[in-house]
Amino acid sequence: MRKKIVAGNWKMNTLPAEGVELAKNIVGQRTTVSGEVNFLVCPPFTHLAMVAEALKGSDIALGAQNCAAEAKGAYTGEVAASMIAALGCKYVILGHSERRQYYGETSETLNKKMEQVYANNLTPIYCVGENLDEREAGKHFDVVKTQIEEVVYNLTAEQFRNLVIAYEPVWAIGTGKTATAEQAQEIHAYIRKVLAVKFGAAADECAILYGGSCKPSNAAEIFAKADVDGGLIGGAALKADDFLAIGKGFEK
Numbered sequence: 001m002r003k004k005i006v007a008g009n010w011k012m013n014t015l016p017a018e019g020v021e022l023a024k025n026i027v028g029q030r031t032t033v034s035g036e037v038n039f040l041v042c043p044p045f046t047h048l049a050m051v052a053e054a055l056k057g058s059d060i061a062l063g064a065q066n067c068a069a070e071a072k073g074a075y076t077g078e079v080a081a082s083m084i085a086a087l088g089c090k091y092v093i094l095g096h097s098e099r100r101q102y103y104g105e106t107s108e109t110l111n112k113k114m115e116q117v118y119a120n121n122l123t124p125i126y127c128v129g130e131n132l133d134e135r136e137a138g139k140h141f142d143v144v145k146t147q148i149e150e151v152v153y154n155l156t157a158e159q160f161r162n163l164v165i166a167y168e169p170v171w172a173i174g175t176g177k178t179a180t181a182e183q184a185q186e187i188h189a190y191i192r193k194v195l196a197v198k199f200g201a202a203a204d205e206c207a208i209l210y211g212g213s214c215k216p217s218n219a220a221e222i223f224a225k226a227d228v229d230g231g232l233i234g235g236a237a238l239k240a241d242d243f244l245a246i247g248k249g250f251e252k
């Protein structure tokens with residue numbers, strides 16, 4: 001049985017006090033959703049310590065949105081995986097399309113970040129996905145295959161067992177335009193096939209999340225698909241009731 005996961009990527013939103021309020025509201029309403037669903041939130045770095053405190057005693061896990069490629073040292077403005085781990089984080093999002101697009105994140109950097117994440121016993125949520133031009137040119141399969149081969153294929157079998165993948169088509173992020181459940185299933189199944197080429201049967205255990213304008217009204221249909229194991233949620237993760245209602249998508 002694969003884990004069912006709903007992860008909130010807050011991106012660069014909320015002031016610290018608002019983030020704490022959001023976390024407290026999520027904790028307060030947690031019991032409205034089955035305990036089988038694993039929830040986690042990824043606030044900005046500045047909020048991690050305070051949100052960790054707000055989540056204490058709950059089963060909502062904490063994650064960061066990025067980490068440095070190096071362990072420590074003279075890297076002004078960077079945040080090390082060890083620092084994130086020390087604050088109680090369990091997860092780190094890596095390779096989000098916004099980081100690839102706006103901050104020039106490459107497979108080379110992501111390989112180094114992966115190393116740091118595993119060295120600190122964190123679980124990466126590795127993002128893949130094509131942009132609109134690539135989708136329209138029918139290149140989406142090749143794009144995600146390359147993103148997986150260049151980074152995930154470098155993991156050991158043991159590391160791979162502790163990996164979450166998020167498929168996020170760039171054209172669906174923040175646009176209100178969701179991939180159809182069929183489009184999501186088609187590419188999730190393909191991603192699992194690409195993972196199986198390298199990791200064999202372990203690919204069946206890897207949680208693959210969908211991300212891109214996922215909300216309470218479309219989650220159930222998408223999560224019903226065989227190879228979709230949950231969602232990486234942006235906008236809708238900023239409201240406690242919407243975020244939790246997405247988790248209810250597994251119950252339908």
Ligand code: 13P
Pocket residue numbers: 009096168172173174175176211212213214232233234235236
């Ligand atoms: P939206 O849910 O706002 O489309 O964002 C998805 C996303 O990028 C999550 O990482």
